[in-house]
Amino acid sequence: MTEVIEPAIETVTIDVVLSALADPVRLTLVRAFDAAGDWTCGSDVLKDTGVAIGKSTLSHHIKVLRDAGLIRTRVSGIRRLVTLRYDEVEQRFPGLLTMLREHGPARAAAESPASTP
Amino acid sequence: MTEVIEPAIETVTIDVVLSALADPVRLTLVRAFDAAGDWTCGSDVLKDTGVAIGKSTLSHHIKVLRDAGLIRTRVSGIRRLVTLRYDEVEQRFPGLLTMLREHGPARAAAESPASTP
DNA sequence: TCCTTAGTTTGATCTGCGTCGTACCGTTCG
DNA sequence: CGAACGGTACGACGCAGATCAAACTAAGGA
Numbered sequence: 001m002t003e004v005i006e007p008a009i010e011t012v013t014i015d016v017v018l019s020a021l022a023d024p025v026r027l028t029l030v031r032a033f034d035a036a037g038d039w040t041c042g043s044d045v046l047k048d049t050g051v052a053i054g055k056s057t058l059s060h061h062i063k064v065l066r067d068a069g070l071i072r073t074r075v076s077g078i079r080r081l082v083t084l085r086y087d088e089v090e091q092r093f094p095g096l097l098t099m100l101r102e103h104g105p106a107r108a109a110a111e112s113p114a115s116t117p
Numbered sequence: 118m119t120e121v122i123e124p125a126i127e128t129v130t131i132d133v134v135l136s137a138l139a140d141p142v143r144l145t146l147v148r149a150f151d152a153a154g155d156w157t158c159g160s161d162v163l164k165d166t167g168v169a170i171g172k173s174t175l176s177h178h179i180k181v182l183r184d185a186g187l188i189r190t191r192v193s194g195i196r197r198l199v200t201l202r203y204d205e206v207e208q209r210f211p212g213l214l215t216m217l218r219e220h221g222p223a224r225a226a227a228e229s230p231a232s233t234p
Numbered sequence: 235t236c237c238t239t240a241g242t243t244t245g246a247t248c249t250g251c252g253t254c255g256t257a258c259c260g261t262t263c264g
Numbered sequence: 265c266g267a268a269c270g271g272t273a274c275g276a277c278g279c280a281g282a283t284c285a286a287a288c289t290a291a292g293g294a
Contacts, residue, residue: 014220015144022139023282027132043240054284059242061282078291079240093220095212103131103210140252160270171254176272178252195261196270 004066004073004080009088012069017093020068021100025051026061030084031100033071039081042073121183121190121197126205129186134210137185138217142168143178147201148217150188156198159190 021027032045042062043055053061062082065071070089074081090097138144149162159179160172170178179199182188187206191198207214 014216015141018135018144019139022136024132025282027135041240053282055241056243056285057283063242075291077240078238093212093216095210096216099131099210099213142252158270170252172271173255173273174253176270180272192261194270 033084124186150201
């Protein structure tokens with residue numbers, strides 16, 4: 001058992017997805033899982049982002065994203081691995097995740113940076 | 118005078134847009150302005166949607182959408198007309214508004230309805 | 235078997251924001 | 265001019281949700 005439930009992609013509504021993405025921490029999470037590409041441990045993926053939150057808060061956000069149909073969770077021994085449902089989400093909401101990819105973490109400065117220092 | 122300020126489309130960030138669209142009333146507003154197509158009076162556009170809010174609340178939502186770069190406001194005599202910045206927004210966030218168009222008002226029921234009673 | 239580790243659940247707290255009422259501002263018309 | 269109308273600005277209120285700490289569950293390893 002211990003299989004983690006998730007909604008079928010056809011039942012996912014745009015309202016729920018937008019609400020899920022409206023939180024800065026969850027937006028960071030989605031980008032991080034996207035960057036990771038493969039199954040990743042949720043508590044590791046925020047390491048480089050500078051976001052520091054309690055583990056129960058992280059668990060809460062993971063659940064919100066999963067219920068919104070954006071990520072998938074798999075049980076692997078003692079830990080849980082997470083991956084972005086990229087293809088499914090893109091199939092249902094074309095351009096959404098691509099958008100997040102291209103418009104990276106909101107930089108306060110300009111739009112056309114010379115490089116990434 | 119009385120020209121209404123709005124952000125240049127290049128300065129609009131995805132974070133702000135997502136936050137703006139995360140509210141059900143504002144989502145309804147955007148869909149209604151999209152359906153209207155042309156310059157429309159803000160206080161008229163909700164008439165058919167069943168959404169009933171005070172005029173100060175409407176003014177607040179209009180401002181949030183305008184600050185997010187999604188709509189544009191023009192002064193016309195005694196009233197203010199609003200229009201969706203469709204092309205600009207689609208140019209900057211391809212697929213976003215198309216998404217809202219195709220995934221209409223969240224119906225609680227199934228995905229493939231026989232008709233619209 | 236017991237301890238450690240990873241994660242969820244629960245309960246409590248607190249801040250953000252959607253809402254409203256009222257006052258205020260600008261435009262039109264009598 | 266002054267009244268009526270459309271809309272904004274300003275406080276105030278209340279609720280949803282983000283956060284944390286602590287208790288609980290489950291899997292591995294000594």
